[in-house]
Amino acid sequence: xxxxxxxxxxxxxxxxxxxIRKYAIPGPRYxxxxxxxxxxxxHASQRLEEAIAEDNQSDDRPISLYFxxxxxxxxxxxxxxxxxxxxxxxxxxxYLVDLEKEIEMTAxxxxxxxxxxxxxxxxxxxxxxxxxELRQLxxxxxxxxTLAPDCEYGVEVDPRRLTLDxxxxxxxxxxxxxxxxxxxTNGKVQLAIHRWQPHELNxxxxxWMREEGLQSINVDxxxxxxxxxxxxxxxxxxxxxxxxxxxxxxFSYAHVPWIKPAQxxxxxxxxxxxPEDKLAMFATAHRRLTAAGYYDxxxxxxxxxxxxxxVSQRAGTLQRNFQGYSxxxxxxxxxxxxxxxxxxxxxxRQNHKTLPAWRDAIxxxxxxxxxxxxxxxxxxxxxxxxxxxxxxxRLDFARISGLIGVDFAATYAAEIASLTDLExxxxxxxSSTSIEITPVGVPLxxxxxxxxxxxxxxxxxxxxxxx
Numbered sequence: 001x002x003x004x005x006x007x008x009x010x011x012x013x014x015x016x017x018x019x020i021r022k023y024a025i026p027g028p029r030y031x032x033x034x035x036x037x038x039x040x041x042x043h044a045s046q047r048l049e050e051a052i053a054e055d056n057q058s059d060d061r062p063i064s065l066y067f068x069x070x071x072x073x074x075x076x077x078x079x080x081x082x083x084x085x086x087x088x089x090x091x092x093x094x095y096l097v098d099l100e101k102e103i104e105m106t107a108x109x110x111x112x113x114x115x116x117x118x119x120x121x122x123x124x125x126x127x128x129x130x131x132x133e134l135r136q137l138x139x140x141x142x143x144x145x146t147l148a149p150d151c152e153y154g155v156e157v158d159p160r161r162l163t164l165d166x167x168x169x170x171x172x173x174x175x176x177x178x179x180x181x182x183x184x185t186n187g188k189v190q191l192a193i194h195r196w197q198p199h200e201l202n203x204x205x206x207x208w209m210r211e212e213g214l215q216s217i218n219v220d221x222x223x224x225x226x227x228x229x230x231x232x233x234x235x236x237x238x239x240x241x242x243x244x245x246x247x248x249x250x251f252s253y254a255h256v257p258w259i260k261p262a263q264x265x266x267x268x269x270x271x272x273x274x275p276e277d278k279l280a281m282f283a284t285a286h287r288r289l290t291a292a293g294y295y296d297x298x299x300x301x302x303x304x305x306x307x308x309x310x311v312s313q314r315a316g317t318l319q320r321n322f323q324g325y326s327x328x329x330x331x332x333x334x335x336x337x338x339x340x341x342x343x344x345x346x347x348x349r350q351n352h353k354t355l356p357a358w359r360d361a362i363x364x365x366x367x368x369x370x371x372x373x374x375x376x377x378x379x380x381x382x383x384x385x386x387x388x389x390x391x392x393x394r395l396d397f398a399r400i401s402g403l404i405g406v407d408f409a410a411t412y413a414a415e416i417a418s419l420t421d422l423e424x425x426x427x428x429x430x431s432s433t434s435i436e437i438t439p440v441g442v443p444l445x446x447x448x449x450x451x452x453x454x455x456x457x458x459x460x461x462x463x464x465x466x467x
Contacts, residue, residue, distance in 0.1 A: 063114050077265055098363075116148060131166050159205040216247065247309065299325075325391070350371050390446075394434060
């Protein structure tokens with residue numbers, strides 16, 4: 001385990017753009033292993049219906065809950081999320097009726113004595129729901145689950161669709177964290193992506209949240225959007241630093257028009273930044289945020305030194321799940337709503353991705369599972385290896401051998417040997433007892449992890465760029 005007294009990796013990460021140019025290839029984000037591209041619709045062979053019963057054995061293993069609230073009034077053309085675009089606000093009330101049925105069916109199969117330590121509302125736009133509908137959802141959760149006193153309760157927020165009553169309702173149901181979608185504060189960029197959002201609105205919303213007592217605020221930014229320039233993106237970073245958020249998520253725009261047809265409009269207009277421009281923006285974000293005192297947690301996450309993410313990274317207890325980096329270790333994830341993904345100790349289950357298919361399954365009294373995966377012992381070992389690499393930035397051979405139950409160095413000798421080029425280029429250091437990611441290797445964590453991924457196929461249409 002990384003001891004708290006060691007220097008935080010985020011404090012020493014640096015950038016080598018030549019290395020990033022050389023190694024940045026399409027690859028998984030490793031919010032799960034195996035990645036979701038490996039899920040199958042063969043329910044019988046995966047025995048997914050047994051997963052909840054198998055997960056019920058412990059009274060004290062924590063639970064994480066995710067609720068996918070898919071509605072948006074308008075489509076942001078860059079968006080890769082699973083959304084339903086509608087201006088008909090009655091849709092959210094109808095959705096809550098079916099969501100409660102799914103919650104009831106699932107909770108009836110669960111050990112409800114287990115504590116819920118994490119809740120997350122994602123979308124879509126969770127605040128598409130009216131304030132009273134948020135209160136209704138909060139009541140459903142407390143009716144069916146036991147919330148821990150220190151439950152982390154986060155909500156994704158679109159400042160354009162938020163009122164002070166929304167914020168009050170979120171606090172009433174227990175929300176203590178929020179994530180604001182900002183993306184870019186430049187008006188020309190906002191018009192190009194079909195998302196008009198003056199920065200004054202961001203400032204007002206953050207003011208409301210702080211007045212109402214939300215403990216932690218995250219800001220989402222995206223680089224690589226149409227009409228973005230390095231200079232303009234630096235101005236965006238300066239703008240949002242003025243909000244004094246606790247965390248940043250700085251995402252690379254994933255251009256996948258074969259999956260998200262709305263993105264084709266960017267190809268037609270030809271105004272996307274080139275690879276070198278994207279690299280420059282990434283470098284600027286890294287430089288400005290670390291200079292402002294934020295730790296580089298990994299991939300696209302930055303956090304204040306005293307934030308739970310930074311503390312967990314230093315303690316060696318950081319985790320990854322489908323929402324990214326997390327401080328809630330070893331929790332089973334139960335997810336509700338269309339397209340959401342649940343995970344237990346050795347299974348993944350994904351709900352139907354379309355609203356009609358999800359709704360039809362619930363009407364039949366069935367859990368709305370479309371596909372999933374039961375992990376083999378080898379999958380579990382590799383998941384642990386990749387998780388610890390992505391979170392700790394090092395693999396101590398003795399510790400990882402204890403975690404996976406086999407001699408790591410002997411069992412994965414071929415994978416360790418495959419790291420020679422990465423070591424030669426300074427991305428990592430190897431010894432007879434450990435592998436350690438260097439400061440310049442941190443942006444390429446996913447590239448190192450891919451060397452231990454038995455499922456990886458270098459297929460650009462399956463994955464977005466690693467940087």
